[in-house]
Structures are given as C-alpha cells and as structure tokens.
C-alpha cells in the first residue's frame with residue numbers, strides 16, 4: 001500500500017515537527033522572543049516553493065502543508081506560554097538556542113517532509129488515508145494541546 005505508507009511517514013514527520021514546538025517555546029519564553037516571526041515564516045515558505053520547483057512537484061500541496069505546520073507550531077507555543085505563565089514551576093529548566101539548536105532541527109525536518117511529499121505527491125490528494133490510517137494511534141499519548149496542534153498540522157493531508 002504505497003499510498004498509505006507514504007502518507008503515514010509524512011504524518012509522522014508532521015507530528016515530530018509539532019512536538020518541536022516545545023523546544024521552540026522553551027527557547028523563546030525565557031528570552032522574551034515573540035512567538036510569531038513573519039520573516040522566518042516567509043523564508044520557510046519561499047524555501048519550500050523553491051524546493052517544489054527543484055523537485056518538479058506542484059507548489060500548492062507543500063505550501064498548504066507548511067502553512068498548517070506553522071500554525072500548529074504556534075498553537076503549541078501559545079499554549080505552553082499560557083501554561084508557564086500560570087504554573088511557573090512547569091517552566092523549562094533549560095533555554096535552548098533558537099537559531100543554533102532548534103531551527104536547524106526544523107530545517108532538517110523540512111527537507112525530510114519535502115522528500116516525502118515528493119514520494120507521495122503523484123497520488124495527492126490522499127483520499128484513502130483516513131480509511132486505512134488512524135490518527136488516534138499517533139495522538140493518543142499526547143495532551144490536549146498537542147492533540148489539537150497535530151490535528152491542525154495534518155488538516156491538508158486528512159482533508160485535502
């Protein structure tokens with residue numbers, strides 16, 4: 001089942017990107033950095049568009065997927081900021097470096113997601129995904145905030 005296999009991996013990568021939102025939030029919270037960074041967002045969307053052209057795939061599916069990924073990351077970050085404001089003892093003990101430590105991990109995931117999209121895009125939209133693949137298995141261990149973010153991040157895959 002190549003179709004489901006491709007999209008399963010794509011969904012797993014998307015979930016990993018959502019979970020990196022925790023590190024992004026930790027990097028920003030103690031340094032007073034804004035959650036929303038429109039310059040960085042545009043850089044990502046431009047890079048994804050350029051990659052789509054290079055890979056010879058339509059620009060729109062990756063654009064929609066990354067737009068959703070970015071929204072999902074901000075849901076996680078906003079949720080954690082609110083949680084840490086309210087419960088100071090839950091604040092992260094360590095402040096990771098956004099530029100040197102966290103964004104390079106996001107960039108690596110971007111490359112992997114683009115490669116996986118390349119593998120799957122000829123069968124886009126993934127109409128059979130929801131029949132054969134259970135979102136529940138992936139979101140089960142997550143708390144409500146992360147479940148919500150994962151659902152947003154996968155919307156272009158689940159409801160194309």
Ligand SMILES: C=C(O[C@@H]1C=C(C(=O)O)C=C[C@H]1O)C(=O)O
Nearest residue numbers: 024035036037040041069070073
């Ligand atoms: C993840 C970050 O936070 C936000 C979400 C982004 C993303 O998901 O790539 C990019 C910029 C920010 O608006 C970040 O600043 O790197």
